[in-house]
Amino acid sequence: MNFYHNFFEQAPWILRLNFILSLCFLFITLAMVGFMLYLRLHKNVRARRKKFLDTILIEFVNSYLFDEDFDKKAQTEKINQKHLKTDFDRKMAIKQILMFNENLKGESTLAIKELFINLNLYQLVLRDLKNRNWHKKARALFVFSQLSVEVPTKIVEPLLNDKKGEVRQQALLYFLKLSVNNPLGFLDKIKRPLTRWQQIYIENGLKYAENIVVPDFSKWLNHNLDSVVSFCIRMIAEFNQFENIDKLMPFIAHEKEEVKLEAINSLCRMEDISLIPILISRFDKESIAVKSEILKVIKSIGSYEDLKILSNSMNKEKWNIKIEYHRVACHFKPELKHKIFSKKVGLDKSSFTPPLLQSL
């Protein structure tokens, strides 16, 4: 005691400060370790509760779905009263219901939805949807769209332009899933660009959702977001909407390179041969990326004759384009291969040995 007294009276301030700080640090460290232990314990308790609930819920849902003699009303009541007491319990119930919904189809789907309503889960999820936290909103939307449960449009619509990407994503998937006759109607309402990620999920939704009517993508070709235009151009090819080929043509002269490339690619996938002469006539004016795309088009739907038209342009081309040109040439005439590629070359920007371009 005397030591401490002396120390605090006499030691320079820096020592006293350090001493206090060390104690603080040690204290926080101990608290942290304690908190970690608590976290483990908490996780274990939850895991056990989850396991217990899962067994009960699975049993219950199975009986509900497949057992004709099951007293649905009374049993639902019982589960609600006896087991679903906290928000955590109800969250587990939602998880199980989603699991059933994901794995079963046909007549069970309706019963699952009915169960969702009867277990009073709708209110809970709706409350989350109105919550300020983005992750709760996003999750709620996910649940509703998975189960195809409708909520008032005026709540969901503003979320299409939410500042959090996840919320936007779930909002648009919700509209996609619930408006079967006009699944892409939401495109007219969005103001932020579609990310590649969202595009993939929209495409997936269109391909695998039940009873969905695939829309005519040309409706949005004049959308003011380039990402929407690119997406629709790609989808026209993906869903083989050959009737839109003419509408796509102007886009190969689009000012934005990414849109242009998308249009060329889509037309090529739909094997529209009329594309080739147009592309060849534009070749000299294009950027390297487009030039390389044009060569790819010729490779996949053109002929050696088409390629030869470009041979004059090649002399002034950069070497990366020349090499691609040669590759395509070899694709058509494999016998040229040894002539061109027998050389042991890797071409630098600075120095190169020209291969046999003229002889082609």
Add this chain to the structure above:
Amino acid sequence: MKRILIIEDNPMVVKSLEFKLKKDGYEVIIAEDGRNAMDKLSNESFDLILTDLMLPFISGSQLIEFIKEKSPDMPIIVLSTSTQEDIITDAFNMGVDDFITKPFSPNELSLRVKRTLGKVG
């Protein structure tokens, strides 16, 4: 009573299948992963195998090969999330009797099980 072995790692799917098939009057045995399934297949006999393709430890395709080697006439139904053509064709080429994609309709599944078992006799 006909014995059916279900090889599937999702407990919810397992329980649904078990519930439905027991109601249809079959004896149902469960293996929740590839290794466990391998044990059961080596030691017991079954009338039908219902298996997923993506399994822990040993994949469904390996299991199918193993079954077909041991008892070529054993009927097998695959239950899988895959919609990819090549995977489905591969499965049939290995001698699978039926391929059901998830999500599945339980009633349809029960019909297909009945049909597959009926075919064999």
Add this chain to the structure above:
Amino acid sequence: MEINFYQITEIASWIFLAYGLIICTGYVFSAVFSLIELRDYKRRHNFQDEIALLQSSNLPMVSILAPAYNEEANVIENVKSLLTLNYPSYEIVIINDGSKDGTLNRLIETFDMVPDELLHYNDIPTKEVRGIYISKNKAYKSLKVIDKENGGKADALNTGINICNHEMICCIDVDCILERDALLKLIKPFLKNEKKVIASGGIIRVANSCIIEDGRIIEVKLPDTFLARAQILEYFRAFLMGRMAWSRVDGLLLISGAFGMFDKKVVIEAGGYNPETVGEDMELLVRMRRMMREKNVEYSVGFVPDPLCWTEVPQQWNILHRQRNRWTRGTVETLWEHRKMLFNPKFKVLGLISTPYWLFFEWLAPIIEFCGLLYFFFLLLFGQVDWIVFAVFFAVVYSFSLLFSITALFFEEFSFQQYTKPAYMFQLVRTALLEPLLYHPFVMWAAIMGNIDLIRGKKTWGKMVRTGLTNPEIKTQ
């Protein structure tokens, strides 16, 4: 003399306090930022499945670039494991960097490979390519092997960049173990961001003592050696606290060479990896970021905290020494190369926070520490040590570093909890208690030696002999 000594202590106290305060603030900020970032990441990914991604034909195609130097022993197994990654379309490019053992032959034999055409365009100048091989077997159609003259890791990666086919490149160390959905997770930042993403990196985990079957982690175990366990803590601190926080403020300067994904066009535009530095991974990202900023293009760098890449860390002191020595040199070289960015407001976070942080803490901290130690020995020699002062200073430094490690451990517990056994946790706490005494001084010493080597090596800059890729190139920040 009396007054003089007092003055020195006073000044030293203030400096110590200022330095300590900055470190503490940095610590609090990085803890808070990474906590937020981890929480957001977990929230973002806890309910949606990735099946849609796998089924999509619109995912960018990825080229995996893996340089190999004398990897005969493991290369086959590693390639086999790479072949089973969960991703719709990717190619694997193994670059044999003039190995002196049978790496190339083993690859050619096992995968039934034949020479392919050699003509290609060198966007980045490299050492000579001796041959390119592809497989006759359809099952390995996504595999390509490049055989080239030895030129070091950077040169090997550049060759891969020149020759690979796809627009996204994923650079890895061939001896790393990737989780099956590593590519799927690493590509996400590129898909999700509205801004252009130029690169994304991930967390490196320590694979020592883990149970590995067929190139997969079957069970995560805590290593038996203290050295490896200390590095686990170090990696937690560096990745879960450090880089997570940097990623929150978009100030990431380093994506580990062991595991990172890049937009190939941007890499080529920036000039590829620099073979003249030993810290090529850091140098590349800094150069790419600098270029984007100078061009005034909005961009971002992604970071994924899931455990995706596992690697063996050195279990021998001398190998660890060599590794840390090299990291120090790499850091200094990069900072020197890009000294223009330091304190330059034009580069925003990078100029005002990231690069100064690297200068003061990554580079200077070991040196200051070393000076402190020298000073202590000096006092000891003249019998001037006030043991109470020493004890108090020691206590504060020790308790702080302990707190730092425990926080990082807490983050692991909070986020991914890979070390599931409770016993592991206690073992890690014990390691955290010992680490500042046994491990840290050694690492500091290696950094000092790195600086010394750098000064000595300056004269023979051009003739620096590269040792190749015998050690995994993972850096902690």
